[in-house]
Amino acid sequence: MNTEQKIILPSNSIFTTEEVLQFRNDTLGCKNVIHLNNAGAGLMPDIVTQAQLDHIQLEAEIGGYEASALRVDVISAFYNQAALLFNCKPSNIAFTASATDSYTRALSSIPFTQGDIILTDHDDFVSNQIQFMSLRKRLGIEIIHIKNAAVGGVNLNDLEEKLKKYRPKLLAITHIPTNSGLVQPVEQIAQIYASYSQKYPDNTWYILDACQSVGQMKLDVQQLKCDFLSVTNRKFLRGPRGTGALYISDRALDAGLEPLFIDMRGAIWTEKDTYQQQPDSKRYEDWEFAYSTVIGTKVAIEYCRKVGEDKIEQQVKLLSGILRTKLAVTNKIRVLDTGPELGGLVTFTVEDSDPLSIVNGLLKRKINVVPSYRAFGLIDFDEKGVQWAVRASPHYYNTMDEMETFVESVKEIIGA
Incomplete structure (x- = not known):
């Protein structure tokens, strides 16, 4: 992505458009994928790769x-x-x-x-x-x-x-x-x-x-x-x-x-x-x-x-909160996250579906997320009564238009 390209950010974004553009220009992967697997491995800034x-x-x-x-x-x-x-x-x-x-x-x-x-x-x-x-x-x-x-x-x-x-x-x-x-x-x-x-x-x-x-x-x-x-x-x-x-x-x-x-x-x-x-x-x-x-x-x-740890935390919570809200609008999707405070890991399951069809369908659209299974958190999954979840985890270099693309892609894959 170059600096002339337009991106959409939440109206209450912690970072300015210019700042997010700079983060994305610093990051080769942002040119190739919508990366929502930062809880797995974040995209390295180019200077980290070069070092x-x-x-x-x-x-x-x-x-x-x-x-x-x-x-x-x-x-x-x-x-x-x-x-x-x-x-x-x-x-x-x-x-x-x-x-x-x-x-x-x-x-x-x-x-x-x-x-x-x-x-x-x-x-x-x-x-x-x-x-x-x-x-x-x-x-x-x-x-x-x-x-x-x-x-x-x-x-x-x-x-x-x-x-x-x-x-x-x-x-x-x-x-x-x-x-x-x-x-x-x-x-x-x-x-x-x-x-x-x-x-x-x-x-x-x-x-x-x-x-x-x-x-x-x-x-x-x-x-x-x-x-x-x-x-x-x-x-x-x-x-x-x-x-x-x-x-x-x-x-x-x-x-x-x-x-x-x-x-x-x-x-x-x-x-x-x-x-x-x-x-x-x-x-x-x-x-x-x-x-x-x-x-x-x-x-x-x-x-x-x-970049600033406090600003990163606020932006990650903002984007993940937006994801949860948008996913929860669809009846077929059940957002699983509970707690007194929620962070950047967004987990959801879908009735009459399976995680790999969703993950692979998103991958074909160059959107990165991962499945999570009962064995990864047995007590938690049993309490929630689910066998699996899809995990999406945005970061401060992600944009509002990427969040929209992700949610619409999930809806399309599951037929919602």
Whole structure:
């Protein structure tokens, strides 16, 4: 798309037409598709793509180790940018391969023993829940779920009661589930956890899965009060695939927590039978990185912060709200999102239809969305009485005319 082309934005758009045109001109993919799969992988800005290509070219010219040594300052800048993104110190940040990789490293560092309790929500990410069940099978831990409130999301009274009653080894919350527009009330959860931790300071660790919220809204770990924050970089942050990040609190570092399979980057082999862990978050990293993706992530964070996290959140909520309203007008479509706050993931199901016919029909029209199945969020889908959903997730570079095209295309495919 060039700057002479016209686009339509909502009347109350947070960004001006000129700003959105610039975002789209910065993004090759906007010329080719209507991309509503930002909860899967956002379209990378061209400067993110180029930063990676430049480093890969440098590796080809002088060697991989030599290229990373030459660009050590740029690579180190990733930690500075991530620290600014989460309001922490660079020493609290580890680079990982994905949100699940981040989560697994954090989870493996919790010193579970038989009978310990994991307290989690009903809308936790599927991989997290599977890992909990694996721990139950191996170590004999117990999994307890917090009740949902009537409007959706964590019942805060039940959370407070169960923290005090069970004093779990781990509190595990997913900020935004992969299969729903729900945004959990993490600020209130933080207040409850902080008050509980003052009374029982050594009982419980708190992991917050922010896989879908990073890049979609501002994340301040000082306010969130979590011990670990796991993220991926490919979604709303618009970074490269195969990258993630993990925030580790000073409390967790000072307690000596470390991942189960710590390697030669995370520790120094000091004597035949001893090693010394790194004093900071590097103990949660591995030796080998694809350094082009570290650099690409740095550039993606810089781009996100320049656009403005607060503005991004407002625009994403505006566009996703418009989608829900327009989809709900059609009787055959059931919008599934519930909760006290809704974010950028719009999920819906259609009677007498199937997800692949809808997704593939949209793909033929160069519109990107994805299906979501019961196994991705079993408790949530069973409560809603559905087997599948289609997930559309707009971002700040999407336009009102793209929203209209998407809704009309869905109607055409399902015969509404």
